[in-house]
Amino acid sequence: xxxxxxxxxxxxxxxxxxxxxxxxxxxxxxxxxxxxxxxxxxxxxxxxxxxxxxxxxxxxxxxxxxxxxxxxxxxxxxxxxxxxxxxxxxxxxxxxxxxxxxxxxxxxxxxxxxxxxxxxxxxxxxxxxxxxxxxxxxxxxxxxxxxxxxxxxxxxxxxxxxxxxxxxxxxxxxxxxxxxxxxxxxxxxxxxxxxxxxxxxxxxxxxxxxxxxxxxxxxxxxxxxxxxxxxxxxxxxxxxxxxxxxxxxxxxxxxxxxxxxxxxxxxxxxxxxxxxxxxxx
Amino acid sequence: xxxxxxxxxxxxxxxxxxxxxxxxxxxxxxxxxxxxxxxxxxxxxxxxxxxxxxxxxxxxxxxxxxxxxxxxxxxxxxxxxxxxxxxxxxxxxxxxxxxxxxxxxxxxxxxxxxxxxxxxxxxxxxxxxxxxxxxxxxxxxxxxxxxxxxxxxxxxxxxxxxxxxxxxxxxxxxxxxxxxxxxxxxxxxxxxxxxxxxxxxxxxxxxxxxxxxxxxxxxxxxxxxxxxxxxxxxxxxxxxxxxxxxxxxxxxxxxxxxxxxxxxxxxxxxxxxxxxxxxxxxxxxxxxxxxxxxxxxxxxxxxxxxxxxxxxxxxx
Amino acid sequence: xxxxxxxxxxxxxxxxxxxxxxxxxxxxxxxxxxxxxxxxxxxxxxxxxxxxxxxxxxxxxxxxxxxxxxxxxxxxxxxxxxxxxxxxxxxxxxxxxxxxxxxxxxxxxxxxxxxxxxxxxxxxxxxxxxxxxxxxxxxxxxxxxxxxxxxxxxxxxxxxxxxxxxxxxxxxxxxxxxxxxxxxxxxxxxxxxxxxxxxxxxxxxxxxxxxxxxxxxxxxxxxxxxxxxxxxxxxxxxxxxxxxxxxxxxxxxxxxxxxxxxxxxxxxxxxxxxxxxxxxxxxxxxxxxxxxxxxxxxxxxxxxxxxxxxxxxxxxxxxxxxxxxxxxxxxxxxxxxxxxxxxxxxxxxxxxxxxxxxxxxxxxxxxxxxxxx
Numbered sequence: 001x002x003x004x005x006x007x008x009x010x011x012x013x014x015x016x017x018x019x020x021x022x023x024x025x026x027x028x029x030x031x032x033x034x035x036x037x038x039x040x041x042x043x044x045x046x047x048x049x050x051x052x053x054x055x056x057x058x059x060x061x062x063x064x065x066x067x068x069x070x071x072x073x074x075x076x077x078x079x080x081x082x083x084x085x086x087x088x089x090x091x092x093x094x095x096x097x098x099x100x101x102x103x104x105x106x107x108x109x110x111x112x113x114x115x116x117x118x119x120x121x122x123x124x125x126x127x128x129x130x131x132x133x134x135x136x137x138x139x140x141x142x143x144x145x146x147x148x149x150x151x152x153x154x155x156x157x158x159x160x161x162x163x164x165x166x167x168x169x170x171x172x173x174x175x176x177x178x179x180x181x182x183x184x185x186x187x188x189x190x191x192x193x194x195x196x197x198x199x200x201x202x203x204x205x206x207x208x209x210x211x212x213x214x215x216x217x218x219x220x221x222x223x224x225x226x227x228x229x230x231x232x233x234x235x236x237x238x239x240x241x242x243x244x245x246x247x248x249x250x251x252x253x254x255x256x257x258x259x260x261x262x263x264x265x266x267x268x269x270x271x272x273x274x275x276x277x278x279x280x281x
Numbered sequence: 282x283x284x285x286x287x288x289x290x291x292x293x294x295x296x297x298x299x300x301x302x303x304x305x306x307x308x309x310x311x312x313x314x315x316x317x318x319x320x321x322x323x324x325x326x327x328x329x330x331x332x333x334x335x336x337x338x339x340x341x342x343x344x345x346x347x348x349x350x351x352x353x354x355x356x357x358x359x360x361x362x363x364x365x366x367x368x369x370x371x372x373x374x375x376x377x378x379x380x381x382x383x384x385x386x387x388x389x390x391x392x393x394x395x396x397x398x399x400x401x402x403x404x405x406x407x408x409x410x411x412x413x414x415x416x417x418x419x420x421x422x423x424x425x426x427x428x429x430x431x432x433x434x435x436x437x438x439x440x441x442x443x444x445x446x447x448x449x450x451x452x453x454x455x456x457x458x459x460x461x462x463x464x465x466x467x468x469x470x471x472x473x474x475x476x477x478x479x480x481x482x483x484x485x486x487x488x489x490x491x492x493x494x495x496x497x498x499x500x501x502x503x504x505x506x507x508x509x510x511x512x513x514x515x516x517x518x519x520x521x522x523x524x525x526x527x528x529x530x531x532x533x534x535x536x537x538x539x540x541x542x543x544x545x546x547x548x549x550x551x552x553x554x555x556x557x558x559x560x561x562x563x564x565x566x567x568x569x570x571x572x573x574x575x576x577x578x579x580x581x582x583x584x585x586x587x588x589x590x591x592x593x594x595x596x597x
Numbered sequence: 598x599x600x601x602x603x604x605x606x607x608x609x610x611x612x613x614x615x616x617x618x619x620x621x622x623x624x625x626x627x628x629x630x631x632x633x634x635x636x637x638x639x640x641x642x643x644x645x646x647x648x649x650x651x652x653x654x655x656x657x658x659x660x661x662x663x664x665x666x667x668x669x670x671x672x673x674x675x676x677x678x679x680x681x682x683x684x685x686x687x688x689x690x691x692x693x694x695x696x697x698x699x700x701x702x703x704x705x706x707x708x709x710x711x712x713x714x715x716x717x718x719x720x721x722x723x724x725x726x727x728x729x730x731x732x733x734x735x736x737x738x739x740x741x742x743x744x745x746x747x748x749x750x751x752x753x754x755x756x757x758x759x760x761x762x763x764x765x766x767x768x769x770x771x772x773x774x775x776x777x778x779x780x781x782x783x784x785x786x787x788x789x790x791x792x793x794x795x796x797x798x799x800x801x802x803x804x805x806x807x808x809x810x811x812x813x814x815x816x817x818x819x820x821x822x823x824x825x826x827x828x829x830x831x832x833x834x835x836x837x838x839x840x841x842x843x844x845x846x847x848x849x850x851x852x853x854x855x856x857x858x859x860x861x862x863x864x865x866x867x868x869x870x871x872x873x874x875x876x877x878x879x880x881x882x883x884x885x886x887x888x889x890x891x892x893x894x895x896x897x898x899x900x901x902x903x904x905x906x907x908x909x910x911x912x913x914x915x916x917x918x919x920x921x922x923x924x925x926x927x928x929x930x931x932x933x934x935x936x937x938x939x940x941x942x943x944x945x946x947x948x949x950x951x952x953x954x955x956x957x958x959x960x961x962x963x964x965x966x967x968x969x970x
Contacts, residue, residue: 001713003712004680004717005665005680005717006713006714006715006716006717007665007666007680007867007878008666008678008680009678011676011677011678053678054676054869055666055668055670055675055676055677055678055869055876055878056668056670056676056869056871056876057869058867058868058869059867081893081894081895082510082511082894083510083511083894085894096675096676096677097676098676098678242893243891243893243899244890244891244892244893244894246865246866246867247865247867249713249714250710250714251707251708251710251714251716251863252863252864252865252866252867252880252883253863253864253865253885253913254864254866254883254885254890254891256913256917257899258833258834258837258912258917259833259916259917259918259920259921264713264714276832276833276834277833277834278833278834278837278838278912280837280899280900280905280909281899311941312819312935312941312943312945312946313738313739313935313936313941313943314738316941317941318848318940318941318942319848319940319941320848321847321848339939339940343850344847344848344850347903348847391630392629392630395629395630396629396630400627400646400647400648402648402735402737402738404738486631488652488661488857489661489853489857489881489882490852490853490854490856490857490884491852491853491887492850492852492853492854492939494852495850495851495852495939496850496852496939504888508887508888508889510889516868516870517866517868517881518662518868518870518879518881519661519662519881520662544939547939548850548852548854548939550651550652550854550857550858550937551631551651551652552629552630552631552651
């Protein structure tokens with residue numbers, strides 16, 4: 001965060017980018033700060049986001065998909081929906097952009113030390129959960145946590161993000177990695193079935209556990225009752241919200257849900273907190 | 282005016298009691314002096330609050346389309362024409378609309394009264410025939426109605442409603458007596474540079490609150506051009522070109538449809554004389570196309586029809 | 598200068614001129630039905646007889662359009678943003694009403710929250726602007742500051758509070774900057790310290806005027822009993838789910854008059870603009886009344902209709918802000934929205950409706966409510 005002026009982005013360059021899906025609606029950008037000192041001082045936590053800035057076009061709040069354990073480059077997976085994101089999709093390696101952040105509160109992973117962690121991801125909402133998983137599985141952190149379960153689903157195989165990462169987890173014995181698609185498909189070697197169904201099969205015990213849940217509304221709607229049936233309390237479940245944002249620091253007044261600003265008090269909220277806020281999101 | 286209020290209440294209570302309408306859109310007393318508030322009465326008891334004073338400004342047709350159901354609307358001449366407008370523009374069905382026709386003797390301009398009071402606070406206004414009595418903590422002054430009438434009411438050409446399902450009073454003289462085309466001379470006499478200077482000066486105090494747009498019954502686009510971001514048609518800053526572009530574009534969208542009701546001018550918190558634009562639009566439509574907006578449900582709007590002998594002159 | 602000083606009313610222009618050394622001095626001026634802060638011109642003099650300005654003075658610290666950053670669009674520096682430097686202009690606003698001053702104090706807490714959320718533009722302008730208030734001796738019908746933790750002679754947010762005593766003006770310092778400012782005034786004109794018999798009389802007169810002003814508000818049909826008490830007790834979910842909102846919203850035009858004239862509304866939009874080889878990132882006042890305010894690029898909008906947006910405004914003022922600011926209402930009772938709303942939607946009535954509905958609404962089924970009487 002630029003101390004003198006929180007509206008001033010740090011200059012950065014696009015290192016490389018690739019489209020994640022055949023329809024090219026999602027593009028993962030690898031970004032490097034122009035100034036190594038900035039890179040060193042940019043300390044972030046899984047679950048935080050940054051405002052990606054293109055001077056002349058505007059800014060877009062994007063979750064940080066990389067983990068701080070992966071070095072000073074940042075990964076952002078951008079969905080092309082409007083003016084700024086279209087311009088982000090059109091960037092070429094070497095092009096300049098701005099990064100303003102880190103913003104938001106991030107997942108409360110340090111507070112969950114000692115617990116079993118269940119991660120439930122659907123569609124391209126998996127972006128900041130990639131950051132959480134990579135962080136958790138880093139040798140410096142893994143031993144501080146109990147069982148780690150990763151449940152991730154998409155409509156079809158080509159819509160699954162980051163196969164280079166989760167395929168590696170499949171072979172590990174310190175993580176239960178379940179990747180699923182909606183309907184059976186030739187050549188698919190993992191699970192078939194909606195995410196809530198897989199969650200039900202896993203039936204994670206509530207005792208000493210916490211869950212990070214990010215996905216489309218339908219997935220959330222059917223997954224939360226599974227947790228409830230297993231005796232999970234709202235304080236144990238964490239979700240990440242999105243909203244239209246501008247300042248990103250809780251001043252411009254636009255992204256609030258109830259008395260909480262998604263950009264500053266969130267984007268991560270426990271289910272218990274969300275239950276106290278008006279459901280206006 | 283008291284007789285008007287009585288009649289409106291009678292009609293509204295009957296329509297609601299007989300369940301001929303779901304709601305009656307009219308006015309009730311304002312919470313501050315010199316104001317009347319738009320009000321939706323849904324029961325005969327609520328209809329008892331309906332009133333009619335010289336401060337029933339704004340244009341109820343603006344709210345009519347959004348309320349849904351079968352609606353009765355208290356409408357003077359200009360409002361009734363805008364009701365024709367929203368029916369023609371498919372925002373409301375004629376069969377869902379009951380027009381409570383209110384022949385209008387012209388509305389009062391609270392700002393004119395305030396200016397004449399030179400800082401003394403007004404606590405009440407009484408309207409009796411042609412006299413308007415303004416009272417304060419320690420004063421009482423009487424004006425002729427014409428002295429404090431709204432400008433567009435002075436030059437109104439259609440004071441009797443063009444639609445009427447219920448009638449509140451006998452028809453009144455159709456025009457306000459003033460010469461509407463005299464206002465146009467403000468523009469006509471000037472060369473283009475001087476016109477631009479007047480245009481710029483008129484909107485110097487604009488704060489882009491969009492009250493003019495939101496008070497206007499013509500502005501019912503699902504997404505206003507101002508709210509588009511891809512592409513974005515105009516800047517949102519206070520830079521002069523952006524402010525002027527907004528007003529210019531909106532004026533062109535209203536051209537040929539504007540009834541010069543003055544709701545925009547009443548709504549503007551900065552007191553901008555919006556009518557400098559709307560009166561010109563109205564006059565140009567009459568002069569160039571022989572058309573006055575929304576006088577009947579059957580007449581086609583001037584700019585929605587092409588005829589080979591249309592004048593080449595554009596709205597200027 | 599620690600204590601208050603009494604000056605002759607006729608000396609005020611001279612004092613303002615003295616304060617104008619190195620500063621731009623603004624005073625309220627009335628033209629027709631509009632009152633606005635304008636640059637003080639000694640030749641035009643000034644009047645202490647005005648209600649309040651049509652627009653709030655927040656634009657002095659939070660301009661409607663403000664450039665945040667600049668950048669080049671071409672060349673090796675393309676895309677590199679630089680902070681827009683603020684001018685060194687010092688200002689003094691004379692005639693700020695206590696309600697607007699309280700709004701400045703409230704906005705201080707919005708624009709300067711903590712290390713991460715400090716707006717340098719507000720902070721700098723605030724530091725460079727001195728506020729001399731004018732106590733209210735004759736509140737307007739629409740004033741209700743006393744119901745919003747304020748008062749006609751309150752000093753919160755001001756550097757000096759002036760009180761019009763007729764032939765004399767009492768200047769009361771509030772802050773250290775105010776004390777220094779008062780010393781400057783004492784150099785320009787003869788100020789009698791407000792102590793002893795003479796001082797006591799003046800202070801007594803000011804007190805009488807204060808009580809008179811409060812009595813005027815107490816006599817308003819809207820003010821007595823107007824309180825946030827029940828709203829603060831109930832959960833935000835309960836207040837949000839009250840059945841009153843559709844009726845309140847149905848005649849609202851969803852324009853931006855209330856938000857733009859309001860001294861505590863602070864929402865803004867950030868946009869980029871380019872022209873040729875250069876560009877700027879600029880912020881503009883925005884309004885929660887607009888559909889675009891919360892519209893996601895995907896097309897989803899958490900506040901899709903007028904009802905949600907109208908509810909948001911009143912929830913923000915009377916529930917969310919007090920929750921975040923230790924109970925301080927988000928409204929200062931200046932009455933501008935009441936006077937200027939084209940549809941005459943009266944915030945005092947809305948609060949009363951919220952209050953009554955909160956007293957009788959049953960406990961929220963989903964979560965235990967804080968206190969239901």
